Amino acid sequence: MTEADHANLDSFLGFGARRGRTHLLRLALLAAAVVALLMLLVRFLGGSDLPYYTALVEQGTITPMVAERGTVHGSGEVALAAALDGTVTAEGVPAGGKVAKGQVLATIDAEPLRSTLAADRALVTAAEADLAAARTARDEASGKLARFEDVWRRSGHRVPAINELEGARADADRAGRAVSAAEARLAAARSSLEADSEKLAAAVVRAPFAGYVVERSIRTGQRVRMGMKLFTLAASDETLEIEIPLARAGNAVLEAGTVAQVRLDALPDAVQSATLARILTDRADAPGSRRAVFTLEKPVEAIRPGMAATVELPLPQRSNVLLVPDAALTFEPGNRATPSTGRSQPRIYLVSGDGEPRRVYVTVGAGDGKRTEVFASDLKPGVEVIVGWRNQPAQP
Incomplete structure (x- = not known):
């Protein structure tokens, strides 16, 4: 029997049609598998089909960090006050500048x-x-x-x-x-x-001794009154200190000798170490009245009194606390353009069963610059907390 005869027989018995339908079915199944694979791939890479990014509430250990602004001070500081009322017509010595004895610091219109x-x-x-x-x-x-x-x-x-x-x-x-x-x-x-x-x-304000300008409290064109502080001078830079407030440290116990890092605005690449020398308190019963004085260890030669700096102070470690990313505390569902800041009461948003944000008010504890300790009665580790939008709208 020839091939033509076989083809005629298959056509007569209906085998050709069934083979065509089987081939199409196989193609359809293959296409469906490819689509499913692509969907799984997209879901895997994207992590979720929700319109926002999430993270897990963690229970762990954190070493809180407090960053506060301060000014470098030297030994033998003296404040210079205005001896008359008038308008400052010239002031040319910035904070941190070195001055000679008798050098003109400012001139007041008299x-x-x-x-x-x-x-x-x-x-x-x-x-x-x-x-x-x-x-x-x-x-x-x-x-x-x-x-x-x-x-x-x-x-x-x-x-x-x-x-x-x-x-x-x-x-x-x-x-x-x-x-x-x-x-x-x-x-x-x-x-x-x-x-x-x-x-x-x-009316011509002069430096009473050679030293450094720790603080300049005036600017050209400013009206001053007799007795108003104009400058703070340091006679020497042998011992350099920096003082910061401890309001954000709460009631954390800090011991003398605690080491902090100091980042100077004028020398961003020269990170310095400083040791806690003493704690100052204006009033024992006033919360947030404490101030910490740090002594710079082996400061580089370029550091001068009057330079602005940021002190990064580690606080005692806390264990078994609930932690969320800092971004979770600024996320707001109703504001997709910019994060929310300055809220009257801290809050976070969890992912509910239907995928919608669920607001939870929290009490904020310490943070390390990336994560923050939070307290809430119905908050448990392992739940998803929203940290930001996936598709940020274009800024106008």
């Missing part, structure tokens, strides 16, 4: 004081003239009294009349008191002139 000095000089001139006139009057009254008394003695107390003699004595006494008053007025006028002259000289 034009109103110059007017006061002119008035002071006028008062001194007037007081000098009054004193000269009072002395002349005293001399005349004294001379007249001397003549009356001489005649009184030589006449045997007959002339001049007793009332004339007493009048001359009273005139001389008044003239003497007038001289004393004029001398007092002149002394006061001269004292005011001297004081205002010193203030005028203080």
